[in-house]
Structure formats: structure tokens, C-alpha cells
Amino acid sequence: MSSDHFETRAIHVGQEPDEMTGAVNVPIYATSTYAQDAPGEHRGYEYSRTDNPTRHALEVALASLEGVDPEANGGTISAGSGMAATALIGYMLKPGDHIVLPNDAYGGTFRFFARVLSEHGVEWTAADMTASDGLAEALQSNTKLVWIETPTNPMLRIVDLGARIEEAHAAGVKVCVDNTFATPFLTRPIDHGADLVLHSMTKYLGGHSDVVGGAIVTGDAELHERLKFLQNAVGPVLGPFDAYLTLRGMKTLALRMERHSRNAMAIAQFLEGHEKVSQVIYPGLDSHPQHELAARQMADFGGMVSFRMKDGPDSAFKMTRRTELFFLAESLGGVESLIEVPAAMTHMSVEGTELEVPSDLVRLSVGIEHVDDLIADLEQALA
Numbered sequence: 001m002s003s004d005h006f007e008t009r010a011i012h013v014g015q016e017p018d019e020m021t022g023a024v025n026v027p028i029y030a031t032s033t034y035a036q037d038a039p040g041e042h043r044g045y046e047y048s049r050t051d052n053p054t055r056h057a058l059e060v061a062l063a064s065l066e067g068v069d070p071e072a073n074g075g076t077i078s079a080g081s082g083m084a085a086t087a088l089i090g091y092m093l094k095p096g097d098h099i100v101l102p103n104d105a106y107g108g109t110f111r112f113f114a115r116v117l118s119e120h121g122v123e124w125t126a127a128d129m130t131a132s133d134g135l136a137e138a139l140q141s142n143t144k145l146v147w148i149e150t151p152t153n154p155m156l157r158i159v160d161l162g163a164r165i166e167e168a169h170a171a172g173v174k175v176c177v178d179n180t181f182a183t184p185f186l187t188r189p190i191d192h193g194a195d196l197v198l199h200s201m202t203k204y205l206g207g208h209s210d211v212v213g214g215a216i217v218t219g220d221a222e223l224h225e226r227l228k229f230l231q232n233a234v235g236p237v238l239g240p241f242d243a244y245l246t247l248r249g250m251k252t253l254a255l256r257m258e259r260h261s262r263n264a265m266a267i268a269q270f271l272e273g274h275e276k277v278s279q280v281i282y283p284g285l286d287s288h289p290q291h292e293l294a295a296r297q298m299a300d301f302g303g304m305v306s307f308r309m310k311d312g313p314d315s316a317f318k319m320t321r322r323t324e325l326f327f328l329a330e331s332l333g334g335v336e337s338l339i340e341v342p343a344a345m346t347h348m349s350v351e352g353t354e355l356e357v358p359s360d361l362v363r364l365s366v367g368i369e370h371v372d373d374l375i376a377d378l379e380q381a382l383a
């Protein structure tokens with residue numbers, strides 16, 4: 001089943017009714033192995049580390065959403081978490097290779113490259129990917145990979161994908177875009193030339209805060225082959241139950257992203273007029289320094305809003321403890337709204353580095369509850 005429309009593909013691609021029973025949902029294939037007709041003669045599946053039909057359905061669907069036709073070129077590799085997927089990419093690098101990271105990378109990504117892979121001889125540089133010369137200055141003769149996030153976390157800066165990818169490719173360097181925040185509903189990095197797209201499916205793709213998972217999508221058959229080999233050799237796979245939950249979540253991605261975006265815009269506007277707030281960061285606001293780029297590159301502006309408190313970190317701590325609908329928690333991208341103080345929670349590991357975030361910063365993952373209730377909750381917490 002193929003369609004030009006994202007909404008239709010999210011529900012149909014890779015998800016034909018079960019041949020034997022007509023079941024309209026992809027079954028959870030809770031099996032580790034598959035009976036063979038003769039030695040070495042199997043029906044496409046041998047062992048579930050290598051492949052599993054539930055996982056396969058999710059991988060085909062996600063590839064399609066990112067604009068990859070798995071019949072033609074490349075595909076998806078889904079792993080047990082976003083970090084497991086990142087680690088698989090790490091296995092493609094060798095001692096002496098160099099990677100360019102964004103200077104406000106997701107904390108776990110930074111930790112993996114700066115504190116784990118660096119011990120295996122992989123060098124890294126953090127660059128400001130939003131500056132026109134940021135990447136150019138960081139590229140070296142041994143650079144093998146450029147890592148991009150847009151919008152970034154938690155400062156929600158927008159990176160010009162077309163420009164940065166062209167620069168990297170001109171230097172013969174591959175590019176991985178972490179598309180966790182935007183999701184393919186808002187931005188499709190492969191359309192801009194990205195070689196690899198990384199997802200923490202834990203966030204918007206799963207969308208219900210009930211599963212941890214990760215994926216890499218690529219439109220490059222060679223990279224896909226290599227990553228498939230590495231996944232089977234190293235072993236970080238997504239289980240069939242988690243694959244099922246993620247696939248179920250993905251069916252409503254379009255609906256959810258529309259509502260996340262609409263709610264977030266209303267909340268950003270509310271916060272921008274609030275006397276206790278010194279700055280609101282949301283790509284949909286005219287006040288966002290890269291609003292025009294965001295409008296060009298994204299179908300909508302997403303569900304993440306960050307803001308700074310006028311009275312400093314203490315007031316950020318106080319207000320985040322007073323919200324009732326917004327749960328004080330790490331993570332993002334679920335139907336329920338979350339609030340956090342990055343400097344004290346998600347971004348503790350980057351304290352004292354060039355990735356440090358302001359201590360009075362509050363980050364919201366705006367859910368799909370009624371926006372009036374969400375604004376009322378913030379209003380009472382700020383009072």
C-alpha cells in the first residue's frame with residue numbers, strides 16, 4: 001500500500017491484514033525462532049535477533065514516513081532505545097575517526113560520543129550548527145560523520161538542514177540527523193540529503209510514554225546493509241511487544257503532532273506575555289531568531305516550548321513543583337504534558353561543558369490535553 005499522504009501511510013504501509021486470519025492489526029510475534037521447511041530453507045525469518053515480523057512491520061512503516069521505499073533502497077533498523085540505535089552508528093566509526101556534534105546535543109548523545117566512544121579513540125568536536133561557519137570550522141580531514149539535531153534540545157534552535165548537509169557532503173562526510181523532536185510529520189531530513197536519520201521512538205513516534213525504543217532510517221542501501229549486519233552482530237534489537245506499541249502509536253502521529261503544535265503555539269504566546277517570564281523559546285514565535293527558517297523547513301513548529309524565569313533558578317524550581325497537569329518528569333513527546341528544569345534534570349551531565357544550559361530554563365513537552373486546562377495550570381503555577 002502506498003499513498004502520497006503521510007496519514008494514510010502511517011496506518012497502512014507494512015500493515016496489511018494478516019494473511020491467515022485477516023486480523024487488521026499486525027500480530028505480536030512473540031517468538032525467538034521459526035520452524036524451517038528444510039535445513040536453511042525458511043520463510044524469511046530464522047531468529048528474532050536477526051528479524052521479527054512485528055519489528056519488520058514497524059521498520060517498513062517508519063521508513064515510508066521518512067520518505068524511504070524499503071523495496072527500492074535502504075530501510076529502518078529499530079533498536080531497544082534511541083541510545084542503542086546511536087551506539088550502532090558508533091560501531092561504524094574506527095579509532096582515529098572524528099565526529100562533529102552539535103554544541104547543544106541531546107545529553108545522552110553527547111555522553112556517548114564524549115565519554116564512551118572517545119575512550120575507543122574516536123575524536124569529537126562540538127560546533128554551533130546554526131552559525132553559517134560553525135560546521136566548516138569544525139570539519140577535519142579525519143571527520144567521518146556530522147551529527148545534527150533540529151530543533152535542538154532544550155534551546156530549540158533550528159539548523160538549516162539543506163545548507164549543513166551540502167557542506168558536509170562537499171567535504172565527503174556523511175550526516176546523521178536526530179529527528180526525534182521534529183518527527184517525519186514536521187521534517188524529513190532524507191529529503192534534504194541526510195544519510196541517516198536517528199529516532200528515539202520513546203518520544204513522539206511511540207507517543208504515549210509507555211515504551212522505550214530507537215531507530216535509524218537510511219535511504220542508502222549500503223549503509224542499511226552495514227547497519228543490519230552490525231545490529232545482528234552486536235544485538236541491540238527492539239522486542240516484538242515494544243515494536244507493536246510503537247507501531248500503534250505511530251498510526252496517530254499526524255493527529256498528535258497537529259495538536260501538540262497547536263497547543264504549544266498557544267502556550268508560547270501565553271508565556272510570552274507573562275510578567276514572570278523573561279524569554280520564551282518556540283520556533284513558531286516571530287521572536288524566535290530562526291522563525292523564518294523553521295517556517296520553511298518544518299510543516300509546523302512542534303510540541304516543545306522552553307522559557308526562562310525572570311527571578312532565576314529558584315523560581316524555576318518552585319513553579320515546576322506547583323503544576324498539576326504538567327507532570328514534573330524527564331522525557332517528552334507523549335500525549336500528557338511534562339515540565340522540567342533541564343539544568344537539574346535532563347542536562348545535568350553537560351554542566352561545566354560548552355553544552356551547559358541556563359539554570360533558570362524550564363522546558364515543556366506540551367501534550368494533547370485541552371489547551372485551556374494547560375494554560376490554567378501554568379497560570380496558577382506561575383502565580
Ligand SMILES: *Cc1c(COP(=O)(O)O)cnc(C)c1O
Nearest residue numbers: 081082083106178180200202213
Ligand atoms: C531521548 C532522546 C534520545 C535518546 O533516546 P532513548 O530512547 O532515551 O535512548 C536521543 N535523542 C533525542 C533528541 C532524545 O530526545
